[in-house]
Amino acid sequence: MTLSLFDRPAVLFLPASNARAIAKARESRADLVILDLEDAVKPEDKDSARDAAVHAVAEPWPMPVAIRINGSKTEWQGRDVVAMMHSRVDVIVVPRTETREDLSFVRNQTGRPIAAMIETARGVLAAGEIAKEAAALIAGTNDLAADLRLPRDAGRSPLQMALQSILLTARATGIAAFDGVFNGLDDEQGFAAEAVEGRRLGFDGKSLIHPKQIGPCHAAFAPTDDEISRAERLIAAATGGAERFEGEMVERMHVEAAERLLARARRA
Numbered sequence: 001m002t003l004s005l006f007d008r009p010a011v012l013f014l015p016a017s018n019a020r021a022i023a024k025a026r027e028s029r030a031d032l033v034i035l036d037l038e039d040a041v042k043p044e045d046k047d048s049a050r051d052a053a054v055h056a057v058a059e060p061w062p063m064p065v066a067i068r069i070n071g072s073k074t075e076w077q078g079r080d081v082v083a084m085m086h087s088r089v090d091v092i093v094v095p096r097t098e099t100r101e102d103l104s105f106v107r108n109q110t111g112r113p114i115a116a117m118i119e120t121a122r123g124v125l126a127a128g129e130i131a132k133e134a135a136a137l138i139a140g141t142n143d144l145a146a147d148l149r150l151p152r153d154a155g156r157s158p159l160q161m162a163l164q165s166i167l168l169t170a171r172a173t174g175i176a177a178f179d180g181v182f183n184g185l186d187d188e189q190g191f192a193a194e195a196v197e198g199r200r201l202g203f204d205g206k207s208l209i210h211p212k213q214i215g216p217c218h219a220a221f222a223p224t225d226d227e228i229s230r231a232e233r234l235i236a237a238a239t240g241g242a243e244r245f246e247g248e249m250v251e252r253m254h255v256e257a258a259e260r261l262l263a264r265a266r267r268a
């Protein structure tokens, strides 16, 4: 059966070089785990991290596991791709994608679903082409902020157009889309606010950097009790066509949205 990447709220990244983090991720409630070989791993640890990642995915996991390989412009990607060909990884994450070819090479060599990270201005502008080879797009907001030369305190306002472009592209192509990471490890309120924003933007989930972000992420993405009970009332009341429901006009697409919300609530 094809692996669906839709509706996976908690996407946990961790360095493949950290054995204790791998053990913790395996026991976590993450909906997708990404073992990183790229920026979280020091150059001198690249080979051992690659071996550790391949070893880790050979074991059974309760959730799908991805490996983020190194980028096409690095000396490591060739060895990463060969290792992926012989591994049992579910999804391969390709960082800093800027062309369709960045993905097609990895996909053709490995035959695995690819999640493309959009983390540069060029990547955002080429997202439509990149998405044709991808099973999901992931916003790389740290790299994007650096590429756009944003000051550290810029917040997410200057990233909104990029985030919406990523979401629009994913929806137009029929693939999943994930929001970027929140770096503030001890800022619980900041994380919760950003996760809610990600859900409101329409993302399927959020990239996470620490297991303690998983619970708050699920809470932010889960339909609320009010949303669930309104959806149930709407589905029970709707007769088709435009009509008044609790003071608002509703039509067919609102009923479909209510059905999607209830399906998500059941899965949550």
Ligand SMILES: CC(C)(COP(=O)(O)OP(=O)(O)OC[C@H]1O[C@@H](n2cnc3c(N)ncnc32)[C@H](O)[C@@H]1OP(=O)(O)O)[C@@H](O)C(=O)NCCC(=O)NCCSC(=O)C[C@H](O)C(=O)O
Binding pocket: 012, 013, 014, 015, 018, 020, 021, 022, 024, 025, 036, 039, 040, 119, 139, 140, 141, 142, 143, 144, 180, 181, 185, 208, 209, 210, 211
């Ligand atoms: C950010 C960290 C380096 C912080 O590490 P540390 O201060 O050591 O964390 P703790 O002491 O709180 O850790 C407690 C235990 O939890 C485990 N742990 C920590 N993080 C993770 C994790 N992500 N997954 C699983 N387990 C984790 C620790 O091992 C401790 O376990 P134990 O020793 O048994 O008690 C660290 O959190 C970290 O490395 N996070 C992930 C970093 C990462 O993967 N970065 C790459 C992806 S983000 C990115 O690049 C986005 C994108 O590309 C962009 O451009 O935006």
Ligand SMILES: [Mg+2]
Binding pocket: 039, 095, 119, 140, 142, 143
């Ligand atoms: Mg990045």
